[in-house]
Amino acid sequence: RCGHQLCVDGNPWYFQGANAYWLIDFVQTDRGIVDRFFDYCNEFGLEVVRLWAFNHNMPYAWGKYDETEFEGLDYIIDSAGRHNIKLILTLGNTWTAYRSPQDFMRMAGIDPVGKDLLDFYNSPEVLHFYRDHVSAILWRKNTFNGRFYRDDDAIMMYDAMNEPRCPGCTDAISQSAQQAFLRAVASHVRDNAPNQLVALGTEGYFLKSYENYNPGAGARCEGEDWATLSKFDSIDATVVHVYERQMESVPPTWTKCDFDCFCNYMVQYLGVHQRIAADVGKPLIMEEYGLILPAYTAEQRVLLFQLVADNLHWMKSTGGPMVGAMFWNAAIGNVWDDGYNVYLDASIYKPKPSPVSSTPALNSVPAAINVTSPSTEAASTSAIDTKPSTESESAAPEPSRAPIYANTETLTDFLRGPQRAACAEDAAGWWLPTWTAAWMQTVDMASYRSRCQDLTVLQVLLSSKDALYKTSV
Numbered sequence: 001r002c003g004h005q006l007c008v009d010g011n012p013w014y015f016q017g018a019n020a021y022w023l024i025d026f027v028q029t030d031r032g033i034v035d036r037f038f039d040y041c042n043e044f045g046l047e048v049v050r051l052w053a054f055n056h057n058m059p060y061a062w063g064k065y066d067e068t069e070f071e072g073l074d075y076i077i078d079s080a081g082r083h084n085i086k087l088i089l090t091l092g093n094t095w096t097a098y099r100s101p102q103d104f105m106r107m108a109g110i111d112p113v114g115k116d117l118l119d120f121y122n123s124p125e126v127l128h129f130y131r132d133h134v135s136a137i138l139w140r141k142n143t144f145n146g147r148f149y150r151d152d153d154a155i156m157m158y159d160a161m162n163e164p165r166c167p168g169c170t171d172a173i174s175q176s177a178q179q180a181f182l183r184a185v186a187s188h189v190r191d192n193a194p195n196q197l198v199a200l201g202t203e204g205y206f207l208k209s210y211e212n213y214n215p216g217a218g219a220r221c222e223g224e225d226w227a228t229l230s231k232f233d234s235i236d237a238t239v240v241h242v243y244e245r246q247m248e249s250v251p252p253t254w255t256k257c258d259f260d261c262f263c264n265y266m267v268q269y270l271g272v273h274q275r276i277a278a279d280v281g282k283p284l285i286m287e288e289y290g291l292i293l294p295a296y297t298a299e300q301r302v303l304l305f306q307l308v309a310d311n312l313h314w315m316k317s318t319g320g321p322m323v324g325a326m327f328w329n330a331a332i333g334n335v336w337d338d339g340y341n342v343y344l345d346a347s348i349y350k351p352k353p354s355p356v357s358s359t360p361a362l363n364s365v366p367a368a369i370n371v372t373s374p375s376t377e378a379a380s381t382s383a384i385d386t387k388p389s390t391e392s393e394s395a396a397p398e399p400s401r402a403p404i405y406a407n408t409e410t411l412t413d414f415l416r417g418p419q420r421a422a423c424a425e426d427a428a429g430w431w432l433p434t435w436t437a438a439w440m441q442t443v444d445m446a447s448y449r450s451r452c453q454d455l456t457v458l459q460v461l462l463s464s465k466d467a468l469y470k471t472s473v
Contacts, residue, residue, distance in 0.1 A: 001197065001236050004278050004321040014316040014323050015086075016309070016464055017048030018330035018342070019288060024052050024098075026335060027072040034076055037332050038083035040344035044458065045465025048156060049080065050287065050326055053089035053137050054099040062107050062129055065136060071143055078144035081154035088287070088326075089149075090159040090201055091134055091185070095409055102414060104129060116416050117166055118174055121181040131188045134158075138192045150193040157237065158193065159201030159287075160185040167411055168419025169223030170207060178223060186234035197236040199285070202226055204240035204273055213272045215257075215265065216248020217431035218424030223416075226273070230280050238277050241288035242266055244296070250433050259300050263307055264442045268434075270311060270322065277321040286312075286325040292339035292406065301342075302452045302460060307443065309464040316468065339404045348458045 005012045020037065027034050041049060053073060057066035080087050093099055094117070101120040102112040108129035112119075120126055138150040138158075149155055166178040182200055189198045206214050207225040214220055230238045247257040247265070257265060270286065277284035289308060291301040308325050315322040331341040411417030452460075 001283065004281050004283055005319065006237075006283050006323045012316070012319065012323075014312060014468055015047040016045055016312065016461065016468060017050065017086075017324055017326040018046050019050045019326060019328045020330050021051055021097075022329070022331065022335045023049075023076050024055050024069075024073060027075055028068065031072075031075050031079075033333060033335075034079045035083075037330075037344070038079055038085055040332055041085055041330070042083055044344060044461040045469060046085075046330065046344075046461070047469075048086045048088060048324060048326060049330070050088040050090065050159075051076065052093070052098055052162075053091055053158075054093065054133075056098055058099070059107060059133060059136070062109075063132060063136065070140065074140075074142045074144050077149065077152060077154050078142060081145065081152065085154070086156035087154055088157045088159060088199075089137070089155055090162045091137060091189075092130065092161045094161060094163045094165055094415075097409075101126075104133075112414060116414050116419075118169060118177060118416065121166060121178045127181060127184055130185060134185060134188055135192060138189065150196065155196055157197035157199055158189050159199050159239070160189065162201045163203050163241065164201060164224070165203070165415075166223035167416040168221055168423050169416070170220060170423055174223065175207075175225060179225075179229065182229065183232055183234055186232060190234050199235055199237045199239045199287075200229055200232070201287070202229055202239055202241075203246075204242065204269070210272055210276075212432060212434040213269060214431075214433070215246040215269070216250060216433075217427040218248055218420065219246070220427055220431070221420045221423035227276055230276055230282065235282070237283045237285055238273070238280070239285045239287040240270070240273050242269065242286060243289065244291060251428075251431070259296060260443075260445045263304065263445065263448075267307070267311065267442050274315070274320060274322050282321070283323040284321045286322060288326065288328045290328040290340040290342075293404070295339070298456075299449075299452070302455050302457055303445075303448050305457050305460045306448065306452050306455070309460055309467075313464070313467050334402050337402045337404045339406045341401075342457050343401070344458070346456075346458065348456060348462070350454055350456050350459075 001007070002012070007013055018041070023034060023037065055066070055069045058069045059065050077087060092104065094101065101117055105112040105115070105120055105123070105126055108123065108125045110123060110125055138148070140149045141147070142149065142152065160182055164178070164182055166174060169175055169178055186198050186200060202224055203222070204226050205219045205222045205224040206227060207220050207223070209227050211220050244259070244262045247262055249256045273284055286308065291304050293301065305327065312322065312325045314320070327342060329338065329340045329342070331337065331343050332345040335341070411420055
């Protein structure tokens with residue numbers, strides 16, 4: 001880190017990357033998929049990958065970890081190093097996937113029944129347990145390369161937690177509890193891994209200050225005071241997660257933002273975070289972004305990726321604080337799909353419509369095709385059409401993919417759903433966004449549509465790779 005930038009060999013470094021949470025599971029049965037995935041990351045210039053450093057049995061009790069699962073993480077880290085890819089390891093999760101706060105409470109000897117997320121942050125026993133969990137990760141000796149995680153150059157950064165919200169925690173006492181927990185965890189990481197970066201894994205919501213830039217009245221009620229958290233001495237970088245699903249209905253007409261509105265909003269929202277990051281002298285990483293299918297179209301996804309890439313290139317050209325952008329979720333093969341998957345092994349080119357041929361007369365059969373023999377038909381067709389096909393003319397067929405299962409997790413009582421709802425109801429009575437006519441004209445959407453109409457996400461990534469990493473000669 002060099003001020004509000006990241007540097008490699010003394011030179012500012014800007015990167016594109018991706019999340020790949022599924023690696024921690026699929027490595028258990030197919031280590032080769034990890035190497036193939038990182039090969040694709042190299043092809044598309046994804047220099048940083050973010051994933052979980054916890055799993056279904058990592059841990060399964062205080063100080064106890066499934067060795068097979070840990071060896072899977074060992075392999076991912078070792079493979080990343082061999083592929084010159086940097087990793088961001090997330091140490092815990094606010095949500096129920098893999099390992100939840102309730103799981104950590106149980107392993108710390110506390111029954112979570114009747115308690116909620118604020119009790120998690122408030123508990124000295126949970127903090128003790130969580131710090132021990134962090135130590136187990138940082139001091140793990142990789143079984144493939146013999147290096148402690150804390151000394152492995154493949155690990156660029158740790159997130160203290162994934163999206164550490166505290167819904168409904170807007171008062172000073174609850175904010176103090178949440179912030180004390182995060183500060184303690186970040187300090188523990190810093191003390192034990194001084195040569196690696198530390199972040200909090202935050203989403204970017206504002207509380208007390210900059211609230212008029214939130215994506216809705218209820219955003220303040222997530223209990224994340226991003227501007228204050230960004231000032232922590234124990235962190236090296238700030239992070240933000242930006243999705244269209246965060247947008248709420250807004251006054252005065254209480255209408256929901258459409259896609260064009262979201263794109264314009266996102267540029268302004270990032271701009272506020274970029275200014276704050278510059279003011280506190282720390283780099284900003286857009287750690288998650290994406291667009292869910294089929295709720296939105298593939299064409300809209302391409303436009304979003306191009307918009308983010310342009311913003312990142314502008315940061316590089318001006319020496320700005322946003323040093324990286326990472327989409328959710330990079331995938332290959334038949335891995336799980338929550339609707340956000342971008343398949344790196346798909347065709348690079350956009351399929352072109354097949355030309356419509358004239359319909360043959362009824363009962364007529366082309367002379368070159370033997371309808372009784374599929375093998376003869378294939379040979380005859382090949383003989384007729386001798387022009388070699390290229391991928392740019394016609395996209396290759398997609399491999400079989402997993403069905404889409406969107407994440408539908410809601411704010412339960414443990415996640416303080418009722419407190420969040422009451423807070424949002426109150427905020428709706430007074431919150432006003434910074435939405436003006438000038439704001440709505442931030443992005444020339446017509447120009448972007450024209451520019452992106454024949455592109456795929458993979459082409460955007462390749463173009464961005466060239467722009468980010470090319471060196472002058």
